[in-house]
Amino acid sequence: MTYAISTKRPAQEPPRTLAHWFDPTRIPAHIWVIAIILLLVPTFTSEFTQYQIFGWAFILGMISLSLMILAGYGGMVSLVQMTAAAAAGYAIAIFGTSAVTEISFAWPWPIAVIIAILASVLVCVISGALAIRTEGIYTIMITLAIGSAFFYFTRQNYTVFNGFTGFNGVQTPVLFGVNWKEPTPFYYLTLSVAGLSYWFTVHLARTPFGLALQGVRDNPRRMAAMGFSVNAHRLAAYAIAGVLSGIAGILLVWSTGQISPNTGSVGPIIDILVITVIGGINRPIGPFVGALLYVLLRTYSLDFLNAIGLDGERFKLVIGLTFLVIVYFSPNGICGIWDKHIKRLWQPIKLEEHNG
Amino acid sequence: MAEPTPTRDVGTEFALELAGLSKSFGALVALNNISLKVRPGERRAVLGSNGAGKTTLFNCITGDFPPSSGSVKFFGEDITFFKPHERIRRGLRRTYQISLLFNGLTVLDNIYLACRGVSNGRFSLLRVNSSDPVSIAADDLIEIANLQDVRSSLVSDLSYGQQRQLEIALALAGAPRLILFDEPAAGLSPKERSDLIQILTHIPQHIGYIIIEHDMDVALSVSNRVTMMHNGSIFKEGRPSQIENDPEVQALYLGSGHE
Numbered sequence: 173m174t175y176a177i178s179t180k181r182p183a184q185e186p187p188r189t190l191a192h193w194f195d196p197t198r199i200p201a202h203i204w205v206i207a208i209i210l211l212l213v214p215t216f217t218s219e220f221t222q223y224q225i226f227g228w229a230f231i232l233g234m235i236s237l238s239l240m241i242l243a244g245y246g247g248m249v250s251l252v253q254m255t256a257a258a259a260a261g262y263a264i265a266i267f268g269t270s271a272v273t274e275i276s277f278a279w280p281w282p283i284a285v286i287i288a289i290l291a292s293v294l295v296c297v298i299s300g301a302l303a304i305r306t307e308g309i310y311t312i313m314i315t316l317a318i319g320s321a322f323f324y325f326t327r328q329n330y331t332v333f334n335g336f337t338g339f340n341g342v343q344t345p346v347l348f349g350v351n352w353k354e355p356t357p358f359y360y361l362t363l364s365v366a367g368l369s370y371w372f373t374v375h376l377a378r379t380p381f382g383l384a385l386q387g388v389r390d391n392p393r394r395m396a397a398m399g400f401s402v403n404a405h406r407l408a409a410y411a412i413a414g415v416l417s418g419i420a421g422i423l424l425v426w427s428t429g430q431i432s433p434n435t436g437s438v439g440p441i442i443d444i445l446v447i448t449v450i451g452g453i454n455r456p457i458g459p460f461v462g463a464l465l466y467v468l469l470r471t472y473s474l475d476f477l478n479a480i481g482l483d484g485e486r487f488k489l490v491i492g493l494t495f496l497v498i499v500y501f502s503p504n505g506i507c508g509i510w511d512k513h514i515k516r517l518w519q520p521i522k523l524e525e526h527n528g
Numbered sequence: 529m530a531e532p533t534p535t536r537d538v539g540t541e542f543a544l545e546l547a548g549l550s551k552s553f554g555a556l557v558a559l560n561n562i563s564l565k566v567r568p569g570e571r572r573a574v575l576g577s578n579g580a581g582k583t584t585l586f587n588c589i590t591g592d593f594p595p596s597s598g599s600v601k602f603f604g605e606d607i608t609f610f611k612p613h614e615r616i617r618r619g620l621r622r623t624y625q626i627s628l629l630f631n632g633l634t635v636l637d638n639i640y641l642a643c644r645g646v647s648n649g650r651f652s653l654l655r656v657n658s659s660d661p662v663s664i665a666a667d668d669l670i671e672i673a674n675l676q677d678v679r680s681s682l683v684s685d686l687s688y689g690q691q692r693q694l695e696i697a698l699a700l701a702g703a704p705r706l707i708l709f710d711e712p713a714a715g716l717s718p719k720e721r722s723d724l725i726q727i728l729t730h731i732p733q734h735i736g737y738i739i740i741e742h743d744m745d746v747a748l749s750v751s752n753r754v755t756m757m758h759n760g761s762i763f764k765e766g767r768p769s770q771i772e773n774d775p776e777v778q779a780l781y782l783g784s785g786h787e
Contacts, residue, residue, distance in 0.1 A: 380644050380652040387630055387641050394628040399616040399645030408651055
């Protein structure tokens with residue numbers, strides 16, 4: 173064995189084409205099936221289902237996805253993602269058009285969208301800068317404290333955030349002659365954005381940055397010993413998560429037309445964590461699965477509780493019990509149950525297993 | 529496109545210069561006024577009993593521990609207060625006594641990360657491409673470390689010896705100028721030790737290294753200068769043959785204690 177510096181010259185890099193970014197052959201069959209079903213959902217579901225179930229699930233799934241990037245890829249459990257989404261929502265209301273005309277600037281929506289994403293990134297980066305030198309429970313506490321501070325600040329500030337009332341009548345753009353607030357267009361809008369976010373998160377795992385982030389999660393000391401700036405990678409992950417939560421925050425305010433301090437209160441902050449854990453914090457699909465289950469429970473458990481003679485207002489109890497049951501049986505959430513019990517049903521028996 | 533870190537050692541007298549380096553943990557003095565000079569391309573063995581301060585010395589050189597006093601110069605540049613990754617990008621490398629690898633990643637991914645860490649594009653959001661120069665460099669290193677058969681295996685599936693080989697491969701990534709090997713032969717079989725000696729002796733002459741090793745046969749066969757440490761201080765330096773025949777060293781290693 174000899175050590176020699178390579179004399180091989182790097183091959184000419186092929187020009188980057190659409191296939192470099194999107195190669196359909198690399199997409200597994202089950203993803204195609206799910207994609208086709210999702211595209212056809214408006215043909216067999218009510219407008220309520222499209223808007224209140226799937227639309228909300230996609231939005232909450234995207235906010236949870238931003239947490240999944242930080243926690244699953246980076247090992248940082250941040251509770252500031254809902255706050256970042258709320259900051260983006262406020263930016264849309266303040267810089268775009270709302271019924272609170274004395275505060276809203278009524279700037280064109282593309283400018284408001286850019287400012288909103290920047291606002292979300294800023295919240296995430298500031299929180300990240302304070303949290304990246306901590307781990308575990310300390311990261312959770314710092315980010316929760318920032319979220320709570322944002323909640324109280326928006327509730328008490330009337331000059332910019334309009335205090336307790338917040339903003340209503342926030343306008344959703346009309347583009348290409350389509351009112352995107354209508355249930356079916358809104359369904360396709362949220363589906364497209366959620367689909368792109370999912371693709372980006374899957375893609376991220378195989379990029380140099382994504383690999384390095386996973387390395388930082390597993391072994392920060394070794395990463396530093398290989399030339400990586402651990403803190404810079406963690407901070408960049410917060411910025412990327414901020415983009416996703418910002419886009420979700422924009423869709424959130426477009427869907428309801430309103431934003432108030434309660435959007436970013438402690439309850440929704442914890443909900444995002446619950447959604448991510450229920451779905452599976454290590455997989456990009458997990459947050460969407462968790463969000464769909466959460467929205468279904470939130471929507472229908474009230475009727476269910478009333479039907480069995482209990483107070484329908486206790487729907488959070490059903491969500492909490494579901495969380496406990498799933499986490500008890502599968503720490504990796506529904507994705508973990510899928511991997512452990514369902515996926516293996518149609519997998520061929522491995523020879524070594526068969527032979528004991 | 530990624531580029532290797534440029535070398536800057538032309539005309540520099542010393543690769544590493546430690547001056548009055550000390551490190552204390554409370555009342556415990558782990559390093560006491562260490563002064564050491566290593567020339568470019570020199571192969572130095574650091575020997576000493578457990579607790580002599582050898583690994584602490586490495587940790588102070590790489591920036592894992594800030595020294596209590598003293599300075600560290602790397603190719604003439606004062607790096608005493610540099611962060612670990614800044615030192616690595618200047619050509620300093622190290623391996624660890626206990627393998628610090630990414631068990632959930634493949635061998636190729638581990639080596640790719642090591643190559644990427646000392647290249648540009650660490651924040652790239654483009655998918656890893658096999659024609660990327662960094663990927664080609666990772667492939668080369670796999671061959672150098674003789675890990676072709678396990679290139680796609682998860683690190684957790686490797687034998688202990690293979691993990692040690694991978695540790696060395698990570699340290700060879702990019703354009704190393706000085707490598708710190710922390711007990712690379714620990715736990716290896718005689719055959720693996722012989723392979724290790726092969727790898728170390730075939731490292732290009734312009735790359736220097738400092739090796740901590742308890743196995744005297746390995747340490748003396750791969751070094752051209754030896755530093756003996758005891759209780760956080762340097763107490764002897766010399767050529768391997770001088771150290772091997774030194775009565776004080778023999779007494780220390782045979783267990784009768786250093787007077």
